[in-house]
Amino acid sequence: MKRETIAIHVGYEGDPTTKAVAVPIYQTVAFEFDSAEHGAALFNLEVKGNIYTRIGNPTNTVLEKRVAALEGGVEALTVSSGMAAIEYSLSNIVETGTNIVSTPQLYGATYTLLAHIFPTRGVTTHFAKSDSPQDVEALIDHNTRAVYCESVGNPAGNVADVEGLARVAHKHGVPLIVDNTVATPILLRPIEYGADVVVHSMTKFMGGHGTSIGGIIVDGGKFPWREHAERFHMLNRPEIAYHGVVYVDHYGDAAFVARCRTVCQRNTGATLSPFNGFLFLQGIETMALRVERHVENARKVAEFLRAHPKVDWVNYAGFPDSPLYPMAQKYLGANRCSLLTFGVKGGFDAGTKCFNALQLFKRMVNMGDAKSLACHPASTTHRQLTPDEQHKVGVTPEMLRLSVGIEHIDDILDDLSQALDATTR
Numbered sequence: 083m084k085r086e087t088i089a090i091h092v093g094y095e096g097d098p099t100t101k102a103v104a105v106p107i108y109q110t111v112a113f114e115f116d117s118a119e120h121g122a123a124l125f126n127l128e129v130k131g132n133i134y135t136r137i138g139n140p141t142n143t144v145l146e147k148r149v150a151a152l153e154g155g156v157e158a159l160t161v162s163s164g165m166a167a168i169e170y171s172l173s174n175i176v177e178t179g180t181n182i183v184s185t186p187q188l189y190g191a192t193y194t195l196l197a198h199i200f201p202t203r204g205v206t207t208h209f210a211k212s213d214s215p216q217d218v219e220a221l222i223d224h225n226t227r228a229v230y231c232e233s234v235g236n237p238a239g240n241v242a243d244v245e246g247l248a249r250v251a252h253k254h255g256v257p258l259i260v261d262n263t264v265a266t267p268i269l270l271r272p273i274e275y276g277a278d279v280v281v282h283s284m285t286k287f288m289g290g291h292g293t294s295i296g297g298i299i300v301d302g303g304k305f306p307w308r309e310h311a312e313r314f315h316m317l318n319r320p321e322i323a324y325h326g327v328v329y330v331d332h333y334g335d336a337a338f339v340a341r342c343r344t345v346c347q348r349n350t351g352a353t354l355s356p357f358n359g360f361l362f363l364q365g366i367e368t369m370a371l372r373v374e375r376h377v378e379n380a381r382k383v384a385e386f387l388r389a390h391p392k393v394d395w396v397n398y399a400g401f402p403d404s405p406l407y408p409m410a411q412k413y414l415g416a417n418r419c420s421l422l423t424f425g426v427k428g429g430f431d432a433g434t435k436c437f438n439a440l441q442l443f444k445r446m447v448n449m450g451d452a453k454s455l456a457c458h459p460a461s462t463t464h465r466q467l468t469p470d471e472q473h474k475v476g477v478t479p480e481m482l483r484l485s486v487g488i489e490h491i492d493d494i495l496d497d498l499s500q501a502l503d504a505t506t507r
């Protein structure tokens with residue numbers, strides 16, 4: 083099936099009792115056991131079934147199957163936010179004394195997690211000089227447990243060389259974990275290029291309407307955990323936190339995500355509410371259509387801004403003279419993401435004036451909503467970072483980031499036009 087079809091059908095075979103066509107919201111904490119023996123069999127992992135919504139819920143199960151299929155992975159785990167997905171995907175395999183190697187330009191909270199939170203647990207992150215595979219490889223050592231990147235960086239818009247990064251990670255026996263939030267599986271499927279684990283903030287394009295926070299971890303199912311049994315002993319030895327199960331034996335290809343569920347989520351509890359799971363299912367049904375319009379509108383906005391006399395620069399991977407162009411061409415084909423950044427002439431002050439004058443664009447720190455959104459990273463999402471750290475993750479003081487929505491393009495351009503006029507008023 084093609085992605086458009088997967089997004090509407092995969093993972094739901096109909097409800098046998100009610101014949102409901104839309105996926106029901108199983109708004110329940112727990113599931114009844116037939117008998118003591120049935121309960122015991124469930125706990126012993128001898129039979130499959132639902133026990134308690136913190137470890138699994140049938141509404142979320144449909145969403146997990148659907149997104150796993152969209153990404154070309156084997157299984158997935160829904161969690162309560164994109165940040166929880168990122169945290170679990172890493173804490174699943176790191177431990178004190180090990181390290182993560184990351185590309186330098188990351189989402190603000192991810193940067194903070196890697197640069198400041200993991201180190202308090204004895205896990206360091208080495209940030210590469212650039213996102214090139216050579217610079218990343220130079221930092222991988224015997225204690226590295228994962229290479230981490232964003233397929234398309236938020237907010238920098240840089241497109242990572244996923245294939246090259248997967249190659250250097252695998253050469254050193256570590257998995258590549260990719261945050262695919264900005265690209266969505268409609269534009270790019272990192273697993274096809276060798277990524278081992280894909281994480282998402284479903285909050286953005288998947289939900290698509292700015293109503294719910296959620297995340298998902300997709301297991302590509304190909305990393306040879308057994309071949310690196312010492313390094314990834316948590317997947318290869320009996321797990322004391324879960325009935326002594328050996329993940330690679332019991333769960334096969336889906337060992338990684340099974341441990342995320344039964345150790346990380348079961349014991350720290352960042353569970354997605356089934357109601358939000360339902361909203362994400364609604365969003366995903368129209369994701370391909372929305373992304374198509376987002377992409378088309380963003381291209382027109384980029385061209386408009388570039389030609390505008392009050393605009394200093396536009397960072398958009400669709401311009402052939404952009405340094406982002408070659409990687410974008412390889413990984414996104416003719417499409418580009420609807421996230422773009424630009425600087426107004428007149429620096430910080432003019433940028434702020436333009437930002438404050440926007441009427442249709444909402445001033446907020448989200449993206450991927452049907453509505454057009456604008457954000458000033460230096461004063462919001464990346465505010466906690468020092469100027470030097472901001473520079474490293476690709477944020478400048480005058481930069482505005484747009485998430486171009488799916489309104490009529492004329493109204494979007496009219497708003498930008500009047501806001502740019504306001505900068506010199």
Ligand SMILES: *Cc1c(COP(=O)(O)O)cnc(C)c1O
Nearest residue numbers: 163164165189236263283285296
């Ligand atoms: C928003 C975002 C996150 C965090 O997701 P939440 O759902 O807000 O926790 C992580 N990575 C990227 C690229 C994002 O855009």
